[in-house]
Amino acid sequence: MGAAGLGRFGDRRLAAVGHKLLSAMQEHRTLCLHRLAEDRNQAVQFGRLLDNPEVTVGEMLATAGWQTGARARARHILAIEDTTERHFPTHSASKRGFGKAGNGEDIGLFLHPVLAVDAAHGGIVGLVDCQIINRTGGPVTARRQRGAEEKEARRWLSGAEIAAERLEGAARITVVTDREGDIDDFMVRRPPKVDLLIRSGQDRALADGMLLSARIASWPEQGRSLITVPPRLKRAERTAAARLGGSRAERQALVALRFGAIPLKRAQTQAAKDLPDSVALWVVDVREVDAPPGTEPVHWRLLTTHAVTTLAEACEVVAWYRMRWTIEPVFRAMKSDGLRLEASQVEQASSFTKLAVIALIAAVRSIQLVLARDGSTGQPMTDAADPADMPALLQLNRRLEGRTEKLQNPHQPTSLAWFAWIVARLGGWSGYTSKGYRPPGPKTMHHGLLRLDPIRLGWALAQIRSVDV
Secondary structure: OOOOOOOOOOOHHHHHHHHHHHHHHHHHOOOOHHHHOOOHHHHHHHHHHHHOOOOOHHHHHHHHHHHHHHHOOOOEEEEEEOOEEEEEOOOOOOOEOOEEOOOOOOEEEEEEEEEEEEOOOOOEEEEEEEEEEOOOOOOOOOHHHOOHHHOOOHHHHHHHHHHHHHOOOOOEEEEEEOHHHOOHHHHHOOOOOEEEEEEOOOOOEEOOOOEHHHHHHOOOOOEEEEEEEOOEOOHHHHHHOOOOOOOEOOEEEEEEEEEEEEEEEOOOOHHHOOOOOEEEEEEEEEEEOOOOOOOOOOEEEEEEOOOOOOHHHHHHHHHHHHHHHHHHHHHHHHOOOOOOHHHOOOOEHHHHHHHHHHHHHHHHHHHHHHHHOOOOOOOEHHHOOOHHHHHHHHHHHHHHOOOOHHHOOOOOOOEHHHHHHHHHHHOOOOOOOOOOOOOOOHHHHHHHHHHHHHHHHHHHHHHHHHHHO
8 A cells, every 4th residue: 555665685674674764754754763763772773774784775776666667567658867966064074985075075975866757647656766876986087088887977878777677568668867868878878678858968960060059940940839847946956956946936938849850970989989970869949939038048959769750749759858857846855845865864875875765765655646646647546556455445535535525535546646635634634625725745645654554554454354253
């Protein structure tokens, strides 16, 4: 019924402690072990779990990733990659094993998750993987002479490779990235069963000698579309992916669309002479028409391996790219609006990375329900719940519903929205959706999930006893 363990770790006791830690994190919304624990003994258990070499980040992520893969079968999945930074400007004296953050001064590390989103409706299917980057090696030199395997940028290709492996049952996989993913090696070496959708970060040279910008300018406008532009983050906030607020509010924009096929020229480097000289792609150019005064116009050049020959296909590519922002609320839930990852008092980097991955799993689980709460994603309940628990959920739903129509669960029992309504009510949500009442957020969903887990276990135990009798 939604609760997934962190992993087996070769020991039932470790698995049980891991489950308790994840549940406590969802309830208390903190990464402080003493606040998460019921007593000192449990705090010691949590600490030993994080320090235990048998408890690995790899097993946690593999467990989450294969569960996501099972739910992704026969669906077109957007594997959204992004990088978020976590740094500790005031903890340099107490932290051990951490490298430098992005500013080159503070200590910190980077998380690079891959999030599975359904291309049809934008709902979160689950977490696929997360790479941890800890810059302990000091400054690097000779960038052009180093092979792709030696660079941090390898994370984009690694994310695509892991997505191909864990989402192998999906009908189609499209890896979606922002401008940081605009890398030749990534495009040329992508897994054969994976499509790409990348926002271009620079004006590219084409194999025929023309610049990408000039080629696009020669194409006629094919149509216009009204899109919703998400809030723009300030640079520091964008690096940390800390929150959705920023210097630009959400707004509507009328954009002109141009599209066509291009032979993208690969940059010539000493380290990659064995790769093809060019890669065949399609580009969708999205340029805002008559932007409001004082507003930076929208301009996206979207590079993709999907064929784009019609206006409808171009609009679909734009819609998929806009779903990239689905990962931002997850980052937000991990930081300023949620678990406050930087406030963790865990000193050792190896233990902190485990805690960070647990926080990521908890954040994905709650944001999945937040996005599905109104039914707009159209997801099935099985994206978060076990069908075997349906009898218990039906009974629980009846108890949570009120006498008036406004307090009835308005969603179909097979939908994720129906499940999210139950979780939200358990988390303390009033159930009212009229003006003046706020919808349930991540904290409410976290509390509801925590209450739901023991109910599920109690129901299962009662069924076993009734059979024995």
